[in-house]
Amino acid sequence: MDVTAMVKDAVEKITKDADLTKAFEKDPAATVKKVTGDKIPAEAIDKVVDGVKAKLKLDSAAGALGSLKKLF
DSSP states (O other), X not given: OOHHHHHHHHHHHHHHOHHXXXXXXXXXXXXXXXXXXXXXXXXXXXXXXXHHHHHHHHHHHHHHHHHHHHHO
């Protein structure tokens, strides 16, 4: 599985589960390993964690912008 697919899979699982979201905030690497079933190579963990963080920030920003648009 490539890094992009791992990021997508991890984001889907983390955003659907509040406990996983909290766990990711506390220990991103362990949470990514948990949701990917430990099938992630050690050398890819940082790339996947960074990708998940970036995606979660984009989703959060998009949600905030959507809320602002509703005001106007």
